[in-house]
Amino acid sequence: MDNKLMLMIPGPTPVPENVLLALAKHPIGHRSGEFSKIQAEVTANLKWLHQTQNDVLLLTVSGTGAMEAGIINFLSPGDRVLVGCNGKFGDRWAELAVAFGLNVDKVTAEWGQPLNPADFQAKLAADTAKEIKAVIITHSETSTGVINDLAAINQHVKAHGEALIIVDTVTSLGAVNVPVDAWGLDVVASGSQKGYMIPPGLGFVAVSAKAWEAYKTAKLPRFYLDLGKYRKDAAKNTTPFTPPVNLIVALQAALQMMQAEGLEGIFSRHLRLMKATRDAITALGLPLFAPEGAGSPAITAVAPTTVDAEQIRSVMKKQFDIVLAGGQDHLKGKIFRIGHLGFVSDRDVLTAIAALEATLLQLGYQGFTPGAGIAAAAKALL
Amino acid sequence: MDNKLMLMIPGPTPVPENVLLALAKHPIGHRSGEFSKIQAEVTANLKWLHQTQNDVLLLTVSGTGAMEAGIINFLSPGDRVLVGCNGKFGDRWAELAVAFGLNVDKVTAEWGQPLNPADFQAKLAADTAKEIKAVIITHSETSTGVINDLAAINQHVKAHGEALIIVDTVTSLGAVNVPVDAWGLDVVASGSQKGYMIPPGLGFVAVSAKAWEAYKTAKLPRFYLDLGKYRKDAAKNTTPFTPPVNLIVALQAALQMMQAEGLEGIFSRHLRLMKATRDAITALGLPLFAPEGAGSPAITAVAPTTVDAEQIRSVMKKQFDIVLAGGQDHLKGKIFRIGHLGFVSDRDVLTAIAALEATLLQLGYQGFTPGAGIAAAAKALL
Numbered sequence: 001m002d003n004k005l006m007l008m009i010p011g012p013t014p015v016p017e018n019v020l021l022a023l024a025k026h027p028i029g030h031r032s033g034e035f036s037k038i039q040a041e042v043t044a045n046l047k048w049l050h051q052t053q054n055d056v057l058l059l060t061v062s063g064t065g066a067m068e069a070g071i072i073n074f075l076s077p078g079d080r081v082l083v084g085c086n087g088k089f090g091d092r093w094a095e096l097a098v099a100f101g102l103n104v105d106k107v108t109a110e111w112g113q114p115l116n117p118a119d120f121q122a123k124l125a126a127d128t129a130k131e132i133k134a135v136i137i138t139h140s141e142t143s144t145g146v147i148n149d150l151a152a153i154n155q156h157v158k159a160h161g162e163a164l165i166i167v168d169t170v171t172s173l174g175a176v177n178v179p180v181d182a183w184g185l186d187v188v189a190s191g192s193q194k195g196y197m198i199p200p201g202l203g204f205v206a207v208s209a210k211a212w213e214a215y216k217t218a219k220l221p222r223f224y225l226d227l228g229k230y231r232k233d234a235a236k237n238t239t240p241f242t243p244p245v246n247l248i249v250a251l252q253a254a255l256q257m258m259q260a261e262g263l264e265g266i267f268s269r270h271l272r273l274m275k276a277t278r279d280a281i282t283a284l285g286l287p288l289f290a291p292e293g294a295g296s297p298a299i300t301a302v303a304p305t306t307v308d309a310e311q312i313r314s315v316m317k318k319q320f321d322i323v324l325a326g327g328q329d330h331l332k333g334k335i336f337r338i339g340h341l342g343f344v345s346d347r348d349v350l351t352a353i354a355a356l357e358a359t360l361l362q363l364g365y366q367g368f369t370p371g372a373g374i375a376a377a378a379k380a381l382l
Numbered sequence: 383m384d385n386k387l388m389l390m391i392p393g394p395t396p397v398p399e400n401v402l403l404a405l406a407k408h409p410i411g412h413r414s415g416e417f418s419k420i421q422a423e424v425t426a427n428l429k430w431l432h433q434t435q436n437d438v439l440l441l442t443v444s445g446t447g448a449m450e451a452g453i454i455n456f457l458s459p460g461d462r463v464l465v466g467c468n469g470k471f472g473d474r475w476a477e478l479a480v481a482f483g484l485n486v487d488k489v490t491a492e493w494g495q496p497l498n499p500a501d502f503q504a505k506l507a508a509d510t511a512k513e514i515k516a517v518i519i520t521h522s523e524t525s526t527g528v529i530n531d532l533a534a535i536n537q538h539v540k541a542h543g544e545a546l547i548i549v550d551t552v553t554s555l556g557a558v559n560v561p562v563d564a565w566g567l568d569v570v571a572s573g574s575q576k577g578y579m580i581p582p583g584l585g586f587v588a589v590s591a592k593a594w595e596a597y598k599t600a601k602l603p604r605f606y607l608d609l610g611k612y613r614k615d616a617a618k619n620t621t622p623f624t625p626p627v628n629l630i631v632a633l634q635a636a637l638q639m640m641q642a643e644g645l646e647g648i649f650s651r652h653l654r655l656m657k658a659t660r661d662a663i664t665a666l667g668l669p670l671f672a673p674e675g676a677g678s679p680a681i682t683a684v685a686p687t688t689v690d691a692e693q694i695r696s697v698m699k700k701q702f703d704i705v706l707a708g709g710q711d712h713l714k715g716k717i718f719r720i721g722h723l724g725f726v727s728d729r730d731v732l733t734a735i736a737a738l739e740a741t742l743l744q745l746g747y748q749g750f751t752p753g754a755g756i757a758a759a760a761k762a763l764l
Contacts, residue, residue, distance in 0.1 A: 005410060012409035012627055023628065024406035027394035027581045028387060029705050060444045060583055061606065062624040068606040099605040193624060199409045201442055201583045201626030221602070223481040224443065224450040242444040242575060244583030244626070245394055246405065323411050 001321055008352050009325040010142045010171050010299045012193040012200055013342030015250075016257065019198055023250040030245050036237035038252050043234065045255035049173065050188060050206050051263070052180035057230040059203040060244050063170040063191030066203030068096055069225040070166050070187040071136065074211050076219035077101035079133040082123055082163075084108075084115045084153070088143035088328045089168060093136050100220055105132075111331065112144045112301070114294040117152035121159075130162040133214075137165075140172040143328045145301030145337055146290040147176065154183050164211055170194055171298040173204075174258065175270040175341050186211040192247060194298070195266075197254040197343045202247045207231070270297035273340040273349050276380035280353040283376035284360065285367035289335050298341035299325075307365040309336040315362055320355035346381050353377045383703055390734050391707040392524045392553050392681045394575040394582055395724030397632075398639060401580055405632040412627050418619035420634050425616065427637035431555065432570060432588050433645070434562035439612040441585040442626050445552040445573030448585030450478055451607040452548050452569040453518065456593050458601035459483035461515040464505055464545075466490075466497045466535070470525035470710045471550060475518050482602055487514075493713065494526045494683070496676040499534035503541075512544040515596075519547075522554040525710045527683030527719055528672045529558065536565050546593055552576055553680040555586075556640065557652040557723050568593040574629060576680070577648075579636040579725045584629045589613070652679035655722040655731050658762035662735040665758035666742065667749035671717050680723035681707075689747040691718040697744055702737035728763050735759045 007014050015023075028034055039058070046056040059066055071093070075081065081102050083094040086109035097104045107119045115137065124132060135157045139150050150167060157165045164186040169178050173188070174195020180188055186208040193200035207215075207227060215228060229240040258266060274297040281288055281302050289301035304312065309326065310333050316322045325337040340349055353373045361370060389396050397405075410416050421440070428438040441448055453475070457463065463484050465476040468491035479486045489501045502517060517539045521532050532549060539547045546568040551560050555570070556577020562570055568590040575582035589597075589609060597610060611622040640648060656679045663670055663684050671683035686694065691708065692715050698704045707719040722731055735755045743752060 005408070007409070007411060009411050011624065012411065015409060020406040020408070024402040026387070026402070027389070027397060027575070029389060029391050029394065029707075030582070031707075032705070060442065060447065062442045062626075064623040065442065065606045096605045099608075100603045191624065193409070193627075199626065199628040200412070200624045201629060221482045223478045224447045224607075226481075241446040242393065242573065242582045244444075244581065244629075245575075246581040247583060247626075323414070325411075325413075 004321040006322045006351070008339050008348070009323055010194070010337060010339040010341055013197060013339060014344065015197055015199060016254070016343050019250050019253045022253040023199070023246050025246070025249055027245045030243055031238065035245065038248060040237045042248060042252050042255060045259060046204060049255065049258060050178065050180045051182065052206055054180060054206050054208050055231050055234060056204055056206045057227055057234055058239060058243060058248065059205065059225070059230065060201065060241065061203040062200060063168070063189065063203060064092065065225065066189035066191060066205050067093060067168050069227055070189040070205050071097060072100055072220040072222050072225060073227045074164060074187060074214040074218050075102055075133055076217070078103055080105060080131045081134045081136055082107055082120060082132055084137035084148060086113060086115050086144070086146060086148070087111050087138065087141035089138045089141055093138065093168065097136065112146060112289045113291065114146050115148045115153065117149055117156060120153050121156040124156050124160040124163065127160065132160065132163045134164040134166050138168040139178065140176065140296040140298050142171045142299060143331070144289060145296050145299045146294050147172070147296040151183060154185065158184060164214060171296065171341060174266065175298045177267050180206055184208070192251065195342050196251060197257070198247060198250045201244050202251065270341070272381060273297070273344060273346070274300060276346070276349050276377040277338055277340055277353070279380045280373040280377040283372040284357065299337050299339050301335045301337045303335045306367060307360060307363050309333055311363055312336055312356070312359055315359040316355055320358065322352055322355050350374065350377055386703040388704045388733070390721050390730070391705055392576070392719060392721040392723055395579060395721060396726065397579055397581060398636070398725050401632050401635045404635040405581070405628050407628070407631055409627045412625055413620065417627065420630060422619045424630060424634050424637060427641060428586060431637065431640060432560065432562045433564065434588055436562060436588050436590050437613050437616060438586055438588045439609055439616055440621060440625060440630065441587065441607070441612065442583065442623065443585040444582060445550070445571065445585060446474065447607065448571035448573060448587050449475060449550055451609055452571040452587050453479060454482055454602040454604050454607060455609045456546060456569060456596040456600050457484055457515055458599070460485055462487060462513045463516045463518055464489055464502060464514055466519035466530060468495060468497050468526070468528060468530070469493050469520065469523035471520045471523055471552070475520065475550065479518065494528060494671045495673065496528050497530045497535065499531055499538060502535050503538040506538050506542040506545065509542065514542065514545045516546040516548050520550040521560065522558065522678040522680050524553045524681060525713070526671060527678050527681045528676050529554070529678040533565060536567065540566060546596060553678065553723060556648065557680045559649050562588055566590070574633065577724050578633060579639070580629060580632045583626050584633065652723065654763060655679070655726060655728070656682060658728070658731050658759040659720055659722055659735070661762045662755040662759040665754040666739065681719050681721050683717045683719045685717045688749060689742060689745050691715055693745055694718055694738070694741055697741040698737055702740065704734055704737050732756065732759055
């Protein structure tokens, strides 16, 4: 049905109506006092969401641009870095680090499995010369629906003492607990079209005092993504280059909603949505791609064997107006992914599971009792 | 009055209501067939606006990000470049080029004066070793309201034969004739919040075949701004990184409006608005900052001497709800700037001039006959 699409993908995520209306307001000048007030409020609320007193900087970029800024501002060519690779985005950071001449040492796990903190521990403990300058990981691996154990990996980074911890939190911030100060995370990068509940086009980078120390000697060339410029101007509630004014006004509205829900409310909602989704998928006899305990509260990947993943996506979209994500790279056609991140409620998960049951029935899938998915989800939502 | 602001600044420019409503539509997935169709239409219309068959690539950046992409993809550290500097933005490109290790040779003119094509001719003709790899200039210098003679400078670049011509058209594209193919412009960078009539957050780079040849050997590191990735994906109507979906849907609506008006209509409207503004300013006895023949069709800078520029801006905003731009850097307090770029009609210029007259009267300025500005503007609009 036209104009009826419901997004259950890991970004863009659904945008609340009041946020869309804020987005549609006439732009104001970005060098005005009015805009500086908005930037000040937004920055304060971003610090609240990041649970940090560190700088949280606003960039006109997608998530990859935020990650690039998080790497090129603090490292120099030849620097040894450990990069966690267990999905498309971990691989992307490795490619990015190689493109900037870093000496990349990959810590890998199979796609669909979490990174093993002990692998980091071993490499970090062996580095008595303190040559490892940074550990770069993806918190929630969007491509596989796996959450990596950031807290455990970070403890090994802290034991090393020298390396920075640089984290892609693109599909974790605003969905999962990321206590930046309590954990001492040095560089935390994210993007607007995920937990923030606004459209894509805005990136965020939180930077610790330790990272700013590294900035002083980092030698990669930079200008548009030079975070020092953003920090200097943020102190005056402005930006070095034109910010995406309308997206920031939308963000103001979205962050007010997040404050009203509270951090605990946001995190427990995402955990509940994950549990309901995973329990329902299991009840439908479909294999979960991420093992128990490693599922991302943002997204659930499903690896059906006796029914085609792309056919499921096709019926879900054509008949039920629900968009699910497919697999990426070598997982294309092998998995489908249900996003339950951002402006998603219990009702949305029930809706998606109900439509999935109807789709499975239509595709002749035999492995389930119709109604079993909804029964399991409803129980998880109790 | 609340919610009554009228922007007459050089960006963000006013956004048409139908474009704001397009912006506020629920986002769709950027990896969907629906979005690819929109990207295909938008790209075709961008080529029409650029008057080119070259690639025109979409980036999630501000204008500075587009310029950075336009420089780092085609040059290598140590490359000699001529950079035209006669305002804040020319100076910015020189800083950017220095930040990336280029060997910058500035061609300067006083702020408020146009660059002299003969200065480029002399340096290019003297370069028999063909060491100059690029000439980088700002077409419409937003900080001073001066338009540089791109056609004449470009002829000298073409006579040189080796150097690329890299142009910031941030406040000229969509307002002024920029025939990319007819002139053989190699790299043309612009931003969404100007002639395109949409909010900030989207950058554009048009790239010639000659520039793509230079890309093959250019050695600056790049990833997020690697235009080769954008070109490869644009061939499939997609992007390497998440695009700002809502801004692109808004751009689709804006480009349809521009097509309906036609290139000749757009260019002649901006020339008419410039003439009306300049004639009115002269009739009010206020000095124009850019000399006759060098005024930008996008923006008019005024340098009052017996009345304070900042006081004018203050009354215009507080009493008449019209936002004018101030001077930048050393011109702060010395000039004010009237933007007449993008979604601006004859009525808007009359409104601004009428309010300016009322403001001058209130500030006790003696140098004019009330009504003279409107009389001159009305005549110019005939």
